[in-house]
Amino acid sequence: MTAQLQSGSDNKTVLVTGGAGYIGSHTVVELIDNGYECVIVDNLSNSCYDSVARLEILTKHHIPFYKIDLCDREGLEKVFKDHKIDSVIHFAGLKAVGESTQIPLRYYHNNILGSLVLLELMQQYKVSKFVFSSSATVYGDATRFPNMIPIPEECPLGPTNPYGHTKYAIEKILNDLYESEKKSWKFAILRYFNPIGAHPSGLIGEDPLGIPNNLLPYMAQVAVGRREKLYVFGDDYDSRDGTPIRDYIHVVDLAKGHIAALKYLDAYDDNEGLCREWNLGSGKGSTVFEVYHAFCKASGIDLPYEVTGRRAGDVLNLTAKPDRAKRELKWETELQVEDSCKDLWKWATENPFGYQLRGVEARFSTEDMRYDARFVTIGAGTRFQATFANLGATIVDLKADGQSVVLGYENEEGYLNPDSAYIGATIGRYANRIAKGQFNLEGKDYQLTINNGINANHGSIGSFHVKRFLGPIIQNPSKDVFTAEYMLVDNDTDTEFPGDLLVFVQYTLNVAKKSLEIEYKGKLTAGEATPINLTNHTYFNLNKSHEDTIKGTEIKVASKKSVDVDKYIIPTGNIVDRDIATFDSSKPTVLGPKNPQYDYCFVVDENAKPKQINTSNNELKPVARAFHPESNITLEVLSTEPTYQIYTGDFLSAGYTARQGFAVEPGRYVDAINQKDWKSCVTLKNGETYGSKIVYRFS
Ligand SMILES: NC(=O)c1ccc[n+]([C@@H]2O[C@H](COP(=O)([O-])OP(=O)(O)OC[C@H]3O[C@@H](n4cnc5c(N)ncnc54)[C@H](O)[C@@H]3O)[C@@H](O)[C@H]2O)c1
Known part of the structure; x- marks a missing residue:
């Protein structure tokens, strides 16, 4: 809070x-x-x-x-x-x-x-x-x-x-x-x-x-x-x-x-x-x-x-x-x-229809019927709809042609379970690992609580996934388009990170294109600088039945180049090739019930020197495609970001089992705040705007 x-x-x-x-x-x-x-x-x-x-x-x-x-x-x-x-x-x-x-x-x-x-x-x-x-x-x-x-x-x-x-x-x-x-x-x-x-x-x-x-x-x-x-x-x-x-x-x-x-x-x-x-x-x-x-x-x-x-x-x-x-x-x-x-x-x-929009529904997600804990659905009753929660500005559900394609809980309690795996949530202030939870910024050393082996992961104890976002502002700018905007006031008193940060998460649902765009914006309102890396942690499951694992899912990615990591998933300084099909491969990689297992940070362009704190105006590039022959659903993930983490959900628990969903998390380099070449792309200074975009598109 x-x-x-x-x-x-x-x-x-x-x-x-x-x-x-x-x-x-x-x-x-x-x-x-x-x-x-x-x-x-x-x-x-x-x-x-x-x-x-x-x-x-x-x-x-x-x-x-x-x-x-x-x-x-x-x-x-x-x-x-x-x-x-x-x-x-x-x-x-x-x-x-x-x-x-x-x-x-x-x-x-x-x-x-x-x-x-x-x-x-x-x-x-x-x-x-x-x-x-x-x-x-x-x-x-x-x-x-x-x-x-x-x-x-x-x-x-x-x-x-x-x-x-x-x-x-x-x-x-x-x-x-x-x-x-x-x-x-x-x-x-x-x-x-x-x-x-x-x-x-x-x-x-x-x-x-x-x-x-x-x-x-x-x-x-x-x-x-x-x-x-x-x-x-x-x-x-x-x-x-x-x-x-x-x-x-x-x-x-x-x-x-x-x-x-x-x-x-x-x-x-x-x-x-x-x-x-x-x-x-x-x-x-x-x-x-x-x-x-x-x-x-x-x-x-x-x-x-x-x-x-x-x-x-x-x-x-x-x-x-x-x-x-x-x-x-x-x-x-x-x-x-x-x-x-x-x-x-x-x-x-x-707001030609004031606050009363068709295609928008809300339900309470707590027994005490709290208004700030509602699940809000946009595009309700159409062929593509999305449901969000204030908690973590989380994607609770995405339905394409009536079929749910993501994991999500029925109520807020599910998301508050400490074993839940950031399902659908906004990840911040810092997605992915920070080695030993330590970083130095503007000459000062910081220590985050260790919550993942010997590292801090996904923002550690002040993680956005359990913070209550304000709003949403829901609008319906044209027949097929709905937007839902959430805001988080993340003051330095609420986190181990420095500076008061204001974060906006804007979801744009396009029913005709069956796409959901996520735009992140961040600004410091006090303090000199903060590490920042925002992403969304949706787990996709394109099977007809979510009871089943992701087995049978066929995937291809933009590049097999990936950050080499040690046993603690911290970069060694090298870029290596992973065994995974790319867009130009003749055959996709098929995910089985147990293998292959991925939890890797792939890079879009290994030669790029990422400096940008705001990538929003970059071209949206496809980073991963997934298809399941049983449902015939294809997912394409696009982003403006330099990397994307692929995780095959091998440690999913709290109501789900291993490999019941896979995540594609576009963002900045793992542990970039501690890596000389990458540090500037995750250091938000006062006066600057952090920004990025991710798109999930279904066909
Ligand atoms: N708008 C005007 O032209 C105008 C002029 C003079 C005085 N007023 C007075 O100002 C006040 C606000 O007016 P407004 O224009 O914002 O009206 P409004 O209808 O937009 O706001 C009044 C609010 O009170 C709520 N409400 C009504 N009865 C209630 C009850 N029993 N319990 C709980 N909530 C209840 C309504 O849901 C509504 O949200 C009213 O008392 C109105 O009489 C308005």
Whole structure:
């Protein structure tokens, strides 16, 4: 586990209810940016876990997540027991005005009961700071009063629909609670105006299930072709262009408003307590047509639209007076409607279906149903699919035309068994042996724990195969292509290697080509240099039945030149020929039930002087081909790397038997960190990027 995965950080922990949703997810980014730790509770009724997985990569932090309904007191209490909660930001709630008029009981039950249970637990666990997502809806039609536009916090409240009534009722509950125990509570009531836009990274944004209720998400769906045209409800208002005026606020500005409120509560006198409302708006009104034109400009598309009649309940102008927030919270909006449109367009084009992708499935791999231990499948239901785990960013399964072609365990327990042989895992920080576990870097000697004879193998005790990667970000950039990206924060406190390393593992599945590409990237975020050699340790079995060994598998490799090794599998300095068929041999080498046995580092080009720390831009060259006559499946392994280890799985155990799978592990030279000629290709210096690619292709 990385340091960040462990609790016990000094940072204050904020419980974010509804944190998988639109505004909550953006607020989590700002919270972590401001040094807070976050715990998310969400029942996923209007969101999905993928937003949290993306948040992990965006923030480089593990974010504990609980799928719990706030009305479930027992479930929610577990969160208060598991974490030392310092404050709560309460986003969770149903929010569709129209829907609330049809199912008011559900809105009252969900929003009010959920808030009551939460407040009761806060009282019980002595958590006093609470930021509440209220809404400009509580003002109702502020135009019914003279001089109330822009709307100040003093404007009399008068919601006009069940959704607004729930927000109003919760505000009242907070007021009453504060009056009853003034010194015990610090309540910030934030009345949002119209949040729009998305995170500029394009990784998180609004992902409405069903038909969007709001202008911007609706326009985005028209622009990406999911809806035919935009409906403008009335162009006969007394405004600049006849359409109603609203106060739109970029969701990142809104998220920052929560940090300002939390800091205000943090700094507020503990002996006093407070319950206070703040408008979060820009103070600038925009008409529907103005926003429409800004979005058309950002997207470069003239969206079709139709003006229809006014919508019941709509009024001319609802613009905020945000002066109180500016004065007291020292917060004001910084971004414009144009920024929102630009960021929304990036989100919409990069994620036209939001987080909901077809061909993606996930299942829990632990009994306690941990979200960060899910097995995620991409290309599900197609002729080529891949399943991965967060643990080790492991390839759990690959299925070509319905047949599994790799070894893998059913659950996480299998991978955590100390006897399991790195099956399917990402190997790091240093794949293959380091002689006696010793190396010298930048004038300093290092000693790794010996875990393989007299050597350190595959990263020794801090090996990546048992580290929990963050994410994944899953995308579906074109019909046949799926990507899954994992990230590992491997600080020097989590390993015997020097320096803080950030590692990305990006899997690209091409269904049409039946190929899986793996791209590795590594960068030091602290420290001068580290040894690095990353690869994947998938064991292939092309037999129809995986119960059987690899016998009968026919293989050929790019070159029979291999690093000569002593009895401890450490290089002698010579390159030798192995007895193995190459691509130009007339006959392949056939693997038998016991022989031949390989655990050798083959070299693609014996004359090459490998210096590159980043081979990603090199040509992808075939290094090995395997075929099994029984299944008729051919595997081709390609890579950008200078070597490839071939291992015939002669010591497989932990649920598997010897030779039940063979591995082809492209990477750098064995023990390169201790070999003068090869050292630079495994020494990553601060400021450089490590990189490499591997492809498994089936036919
Ligand atoms: N988006 C807006 O225009 C807007 C404007 C004003 C106020 N608000 C308020 O801000 C908050 C966040 O809004 P959003 O736009 O991010 O909405 P959202 O629907 O994207 O997020 C709300 C999240 O709460 C979760 N949730 C709902 N009921 C729950 C329950 N009982 N237990 C656990 N989780 C539950 C949902 O699954 C969802 O992930 C809401 O309270 C909303 O009323 C939103």
